[in-house]
Amino acid sequence: MFAYKHSDGRVLLFTTVSQPHANIYDMEKVVAGDKTPLIGQVPIPESANPAFGSFGYHDFFVGYDPATHQDKFYGAGRGGYFIYDVTHPEAPKLITSITGVAGVEFGHTFTPTPDGKFAVTETEYQYAPLRPPAS
Numbered sequence: 001m002f003a004y005k006h007s008d009g010r011v012l013l014f015t016t017v018s019q020p021h022a023n024i025y026d027m028e029k030v031v032a033g034d035k036t037p038l039i040g041q042v043p044i045p046e047s048a049n050p051a052f053g054s055f056g057y058h059d060f061f062v063g064y065d066p067a068t069h070q071d072k073f074y075g076a077g078r079g080g081y082f083i084y085d086v087t088h089p090e091a092p093k094l095i096t097s098i099t100g101v102a103g104v105e106f107g108h109t110f111t112p113t114p115d116g117k118f119a120v121t122e123t124e125y126q127y128a129p130l131r132p133p134a135s
Contacts, residue, residue: 003027004062007071012039012062012089014061018054020044024089033034041088048079048099059109062086065116072116076107 002014011027021041029037044056057077062080065072068119073092078101084092098107098121 001064002060004071006089007064007069007087009028013028014060014062014073016057018056019054020048022057022060024086027094036123040086040092042073042075042082042086042092044075044078045094045097048077048082058107061112062112063112063116067116072112074110074112074119076110076121078106079120081107081110098108105129109120110121115127 001016004012004014006012008042013025013027013030015023015025016024021043023038024040024042025037026039028065029035029039032088042057055078057075059077060073060075062071062073064070069087071086071089072095073080073082073086075084080097080101082097083095085095086092104123107121110119
């Protein structure tokens with residue numbers, strides 16, 4: 001789970017689920033007792049490695065990118081690593097992905113630098129290297 005204060009002022013909760021997506025909840029709706037607090041889902045692209053069945057994200061980070069004026073979701077999960085524009089959390093848009101990397105069937109952690117220009121990716125198996133971006 002990751003709580004995030006969105007650029008529009010809402011407090012959103014991003015959660016992992018046992019499906020090929022992450023759920024996005026509006027916490028104001030949760031606190032108010034609204035029966036429909038789910039406002040969006042960040043999908044794992046269908047082209048991502050299906051070897052892990054319906055499993056989705058393991059880990060993610062959400063942050064505001066002042067250079068692009070976008071709220072961005074950095075997700076690690078089935079098939080690799082994915083960056084989504086979640087400025088409109090009801091309709092996330094895939095920006096880019098890192099997939100097809102040798103030895104990576106499943107992304108574990110995706111950590112961007114504070115400026116969002118670089119990231120370190122991780123898998124979770126013995127002797128797995130940290131993978132900084134190529135220069």
